[in-house]
Amino acid sequence: VRVVYFGQFIPLHGVDVVVRAAHRLRERADVVFDLVGLGQTRPAAAALAAALGTPNVVFHPRWLDAEALIDAFIQPADICLGVFGAQPKAGLVVPYKVYAALAAGRAVVTGDTPAVRDLLSPGVEVCTVPVAADADRTAAGLAAAITRLVEEPEQRRRLAAAGQAAWDARFAPAV
Numbered sequence: 001v002r003v004v005y006f007g008q009f010i011p012l013h014g015v016d017v018v019v020r021a022a023h024r025l026r027e028r029a030d031v032v033f034d035l036v037g038l039g040q041t042r043p044a045a046a047a048l049a050a051a052l053g054t055p056n057v058v059f060h061p062r063w064l065d066a067e068a069l070i071d072a073f074i075q076p077a078d079i080c081l082g083v084f085g086a087q088p089k090a091g092l093v094v095p096y097k098v099y100a101a102l103a104a105g106r107a108v109v110t111g112d113t114p115a116v117r118d119l120l121s122p123g124v125e126v127c128t129v130p131v132a133a134d135a136d137r138t139a140a141g142l143a144a145a146i147t148r149l150v151e152e153p154e155q156r157r158r159l160a161a162a163g164q165a166a167w168d169a170r171f172a173p174a175v
Contacts, residue, residue: 001031001150004077006069007097009039014084014111014131019045020139021146023052031150036060036073066100074104078156079149082110082126084142086133094119098126099171105164107156109145111138125166127159 005018015035022033035045038061049057064072074080080101083090091113101108102125110116112128122128127149129141149156169175
């Protein structure tokens with residue numbers, strides 16, 4: 001199962017949480033994390049991945065235009081990740097990465113925030129995990145959510161289909 005984060009590695013994305021979740025799943029040969037993009041927290045995330053020993057994390061330190069990103073990473077993904085930062089702004093936005101993954105018909109896991117709950121149905125259109133100031137607690141929730149979606153592929157497919165239907169009905173450019 002390919003789990004994909006893409007973005008600019010800004011603090012509100014909580015990429016350290018993603019790396020910690022990957023570490024918790026490091027012994028699962030069936031789960032690989034692709035972290036795509038460039039940005040301010042990428043060096044720290046790469047250092048954390050190296051320090052923890054996460055053979056299931058692959059960094060792709062490059063910027064891709066939208067079409068190339070979709071073709072190379074989003075379409076082949078089984079699960080796309082949203083944001084997991086504990087900063088106040090993280091609770092106020094639904095980032096591009098969530099909309100792009102919904103539009104592509106991919107299962108999305110993101111932090112449980114007021115903004116997400118205002119626009120999407122957690123557990124139906126998107127999978128959410130509690131966000132805590134303690135990155136390890138958030139990572140435990142993220143690892144558990146990913147494990148559930150890996151072990152329940154039909155649930156993953158239903159989530160992806162409902163998320164894409166939400167995109168089509170409420171967020172697509174025509175709407």
